[in-house]
Amino acid sequence: MFRKMRLESNQTTEEEVIEMLNGATNGVLAVQGDEGYPYTVPLSFAYQDGKIYFHSTAETSHKIESISKNPKVSFCVVTQDQILPEAFNTLYRSVVLFGKARVLTEPADIARGIRPIVSKYSGEFMKEAGAYMKAEAGKFCVVEIEIEHMTGKAGS
Numbered sequence: 001m002f003r004k005m006r007l008e009s010n011q012t013t014e015e016e017v018i019e020m021l022n023g024a025t026n027g028v029l030a031v032q033g034d035e036g037y038p039y040t041v042p043l044s045f046a047y048q049d050g051k052i053y054f055h056s057t058a059e060t061s062h063k064i065e066s067i068s069k070n071p072k073v074s075f076c077v078v079t080q081d082q083i084l085p086e087a088f089n090t091l092y093r094s095v096v097l098f099g100k101a102r103v104l105t106e107p108a109d110i111a112r113g114i115r116p117i118v119s120k121y122s123g124e125f126m127k128e129a130g131a132y133m134k135a136e137a138g139k140f141c142v143v144e145i146e147i148e149h150m151t152g153k154a155g156s
Helices: 014-023 062-069 107-136
Strands: 027-032 038-043 046-048 051-056 072-084 089-103 141-155
Touching: 014 046, 014 072, 014 089, 014 141, 027 062, 038 062, 046 107, 051 107, 062 089, 062 141, 072 141, 107 141
Parallel strands: none
Antiparallel strands: 027 038, 027 072, 046 051, 051 141, 072 089, 089 141
16 A cells, blocks of 8 residues: 655664654654645654654634545654765655644543643653643644654665
8 A cells, every 4th residue: 555665775773763753853744735736744743653643723724624635634744954065965764654644632631641742742741731731722733643654764
């Protein structure tokens, strides 16, 4: 169903893929947008247990409406991009994954999805985060991507 990587020698291990996902601070989500056009949007995210989580401040955003129409998504993270002009080359490390996204609706699911995001970006403020999330409840939604296929690539 999913294509094999053309240059298998550049493929990273699953452990390296997870390391890249945990270390990256942003990624690019791709959805099928309006009238079939691809729509990509950079966003903050967290990886946990084979899933990607992110939040959105509006359930009527382009990305959320697109996910509601077609849950199939792709997500990309680039953790290294160093141009070597003298070698006409680039050092790179990246992850591309495919999966199905869904907006979480149950309070327990929302809490489960927002926890890794808060931990990743504001881990030292977890105590304060609880009060903040309660105050902001209803002003954001949390999306979970169930990963179906992911590959990492590194090389020059």
